[in-house]
Amino acid sequence: MPLSTQDEDGNDQYILVASLDNVRNLSNILKAIHFRDHAACFATTNGIKVTVENAKCLQANAFIQAGIFQEFIVQEESVTFRINLTVLLDCLTIFGSTPLPGTSTALRMCYRGYGYPLTLFLEEGGVVTVCKINTQEPEDTLDFDFCSTNVINKIILQSEGLREAFAELDMTSEVLQITMSPEKPYFRLSTFGNSGSSHLDYPKDSDLMEAFHCNQTQTNRYKISLLKPSTKALALSCKVSIRTDNRGFLSLQYMIKNEDGQICFVEYYCCPDEDVSDSEP
Amino acid sequence: MKCLVTGGNVRVLGKAAHSLSRIGDELYLEPMENGLSLRTVNASRSAFACFLFAPLFFQRYQAARPPQAQPPRCKVLMKSFLSVFRSLAALEKTVERCCIALSPESSRLVIQLHCKHGVTKTYNLAFQECESLQAIFDPAQCPHLLRAPARVLVEAVAPFSPALSEVTLGVSRGRRVVFRSYLEEDTDAAKAMMTEMSLSEEEFQQLRAQEGAAITFCLKEFRGLLSFAESANLPLNIHFDVPGRPAIFTIEDSLLDGHFVLATLSEPDLCSQEPCRPGQGAHSTAHLDDFASDDIDSYMIAVETTVCEGAMAAPRTPSPLSEEEEAEPNVVPGTPPLKKFRSLFFGSVLAPTEPPCEPNPVLAEDSEGEG
Numbered sequence: 184m185p186l187s188t189q190d191e192d193g194n195d196q197y198i199l200v201a202s203l204d205n206v207r208n209l210s211n212i213l214k215a216i217h218f219r220d221h222a223a224c225f226a227t228t229n230g231i232k233v234t235v236e237n238a239k240c241l242q243a244n245a246f247i248q249a250g251i252f253q254e255f256i257v258q259e260e261s262v263t264f265r266i267n268l269t270v271l272l273d274c275l276t277i278f279g280s281t282p283l284p285g286t287s288t289a290l291r292m293c294y295r296g297y298g299y300p301l302t303l304f305l306e307e308g309g310v311v312t313v314c315k316i317n318t319q320e321p322e323d324t325l326d327f328d329f330c331s332t333n334v335i336n337k338i339i340l341q342s343e344g345l346r347e348a349f350a351e352l353d354m355t356s357e358v359l360q361i362t363m364s365p366e367k368p369y370f371r372l373s374t375f376g377n378s379g380s381s382h383l384d385y386p387k388d389s390d391l392m393e394a395f396h397c398n399q400t401q402t403n404r405y406k407i408s409l410l411k412p413s414t415k416a417l418a419l420s421c422k423v424s425i426r427t428d429n430r431g432f433l434s435l436q437y438m439i440k441n442e443d444g445q446i447c448f449v450e451y452y453c454c455p456d457e458d459v460s461d462s463e464p
Numbered sequence: 465m466k467c468l469v470t471g472g473n474v475r476v477l478g479k480a481a482h483s484l485s486r487i488g489d490e491l492y493l494e495p496m497e498n499g500l501s502l503r504t505v506n507a508s509r510s511a512f513a514c515f516l517f518a519p520l521f522f523q524r525y526q527a528a529r530p531p532q533a534q535p536p537r538c539k540v541l542m543k544s545f546l547s548v549f550r551s552l553a554a555l556e557k558t559v560e561r562c563c564i565a566l567s568p569e570s571s572r573l574v575i576q577l578h579c580k581h582g583v584t585k586t587y588n589l590a591f592q593e594c595e596s597l598q599a600i601f602d603p604a605q606c607p608h609l610l611r612a613p614a615r616v617l618v619e620a621v622a623p624f625s626p627a628l629s630e631v632t633l634g635v636s637r638g639r640r641v642v643f644r645s646y647l648e649e650d651t652d653a654a655k656a657m658m659t660e661m662s663l664s665e666e667e668f669q670q671l672r673a674q675e676g677a678a679i680t681f682c683l684k685e686f687r688g689l690l691s692f693a694e695s696a697n698l699p700l701n702i703h704f705d706v707p708g709r710p711a712i713f714t715i716e717d718s719l720l721d722g723h724f725v726l727a728t729l730s731e732p733d734l735c736s737q738e739p740c741r742p743g744q745g746a747h748s749t750a751h752l753d754d755f756a757s758d759d760i761d762s763y764m765i766a767v768e769t770t771v772c773e774g775a776m777a778a779p780r781t782p783s784p785l786s787e788e789e790e791a792e793p794n795v796v797p798g799t800p801p802l803k804k805f806r807s808l809f810f811g812s813v814l815a816p817t818e819p820p821c822e823p824n825p826v827l828a829e830d831s832e833g834e835g
Binding site: 344347351353376378380384388389390391 | 551
């Protein structure tokens with residue numbers, strides 16, 4: 184394979200080297216969090232975490248664990264840089280995002296350290312493309328301090344059950360209201376738009392419900408414009424875990440199976456909408 | 465009003481909403497004793513559409529609760545009604561039951577979809593109380609009639625470009641039925657694409673029109689009804705008269721019927737072949753190259769039921785006012801709302817020239833049905 188023979192001895196100069204036989208295993212996951220141009224990348228020996236944030240209220244994390252890669256070397260304790268995600272995705276899909284069946288693009292990704300570009304070698308059918316993307320000064324990411332011990336309510340749903348709901352969200356509503364309760368309506372998604380309100384109820388004994396652990400009734404509102412991008416992750420995922428903590432913070436965890444059957448996670452955190460005015464009848 | 469739709473009929477209802485949405489921005493929902501009627505009219509009032517679902521279409525149907533003498537009626541934004549039935553594929557796959565409830569006490573039209581896996585979707589749609597939307601038309605008055613399976617007509621209009629706005633339908637020599645793209649007068653014929661489809665008489669179940677008869681109407685609305693008729697596997701009747709007079713497209717079944725009334729383009733040369741109706745000729749020649757959109761207005765009328773059934777109107781007004789009612793200026797007690805609506809909706813130019821016996825039975829018939 185041309186990629187593995189390429190500067191075998193040059194690995195030492197890179198603090199991060201990652202190789203992948205099928206680039207879609209990386210690009211698909213990154214698409215699930217691609218709602219802003221810029222992302223923070225954070226790599227340790229465990230894998231890479233890519234973070235995208237919006238309005239200081241929403242954070243999306245994609246975890247690509249080291250096991251997904253065929254080769255994964257991190258020379259330092261942690262490697263951090265900021266990158267233009269749009270450009271990165273354009274490069275990763277440079278041979279097309281929907282390849283012919285039976286073909287796949289291989290990737291080797293190298294980073295030499297602070298101030299250096301991220302170098303991508305992409306190969307498909309003997310054609311190699313080399314991309315160098317400038318990295319940027321890393322910025323602090325938000326700490327949502329979402330701790331599982333503070334979780335009040337937790338639901339695991341088959342994604343299929345939420346997909347249609349999110350696709351048809353009434354975007355004239357400013358907020359999406361989520362009610363989780365040990366009592367009826369158990370799990371309810373509500374919108375309050377120009378044409379009226381709509382409620383979507385899932386009973387706790389529904390076939391779609393994989394787990395239902397609700398301890399106390401909670402009703403929180405989240406900006407719909409912030410949550411809408413999570414539809415991308417929902418579309419790829421097979422299951423979703425919906426949790427809220429004692430402050431009303433929302434965590435959405437999406438379990439995504441890649442083309443090789445490996446499992447990755449994408450996580451969205453969102454702050455509740457402060458302005459909790461009287462709800463409509 | 466309360467009704468329950470189950471199984472495949474939910475999709476039929478959804479399909480009707482889609483087909484109505486090709487015409488108007490507002491949907492008039494009128495529960496009547498003989499069924500639930502969904503109606504709409506377009507902004508320029510050159511197209512009117514109406515579906516009537518018979519009580520048997522529903523699993524349960526109640527036009528009005530016993531204490532209510534008269535079923536409530538309302539109009540909702542087409543967009544919001546359509547959002548309930550947006551995905552026809554999902555309706556078929558996941559929705560098991562659909563319950564529609566409208567009561568004067570609640571300020572919302574409530575539509576509930578009971579889906580697979582126990583999931584329930586509830587839509588509370590804001591509505592406006594309104595008058596009955598009526599178009600006065602009588603298919604029996606139209607001398608020409610075409611009747612064909614929807615599939616035949618769908619295939620006939622399929623080759624026409626989606627951008628084409630009007631199509632001419634006519635009977636040509638040899639009694640062949642021809643669909644031809646209609647070009648505006650100012651279009652450059654050298655650049656435009658002309659499409660013509662010719663069907664033999666055998667394709668039609670009925671063809672009652674002499675050679676040379678032709679009308680031009682909007683394709684988009686026509687396609688809307690066609691796609692409904694095709695999915696319901698029903699034949700479509702096209703009743704028409706001279707150019708400039710509305711064409712009436714109907715489908716009929718034991719459970720539902722549909723009427724689309726579309727304005728047709730008036731063409732002076734064709735118009736002169738037959739004697740024009742009194743009051744019609746001068747008016748239609750004024751719009752040589754435009755839809756005689758005003759014409760159809762005169763065929764439509766808003767029925768002010770509070771006047772028609774004055775006795776019932778009195779107890780209704782002091783009932784607890786919903787926010788819509790408050791916002792509506794015409795329920796101010798003491799103001800006769802009839803005139804306002806008549807003038808607001810339609811400057812009824814032609815109505816007096818019609819034989820007086822004609823519009824009146826329609827009015828009476830309708831209010832009887834609701835009473």
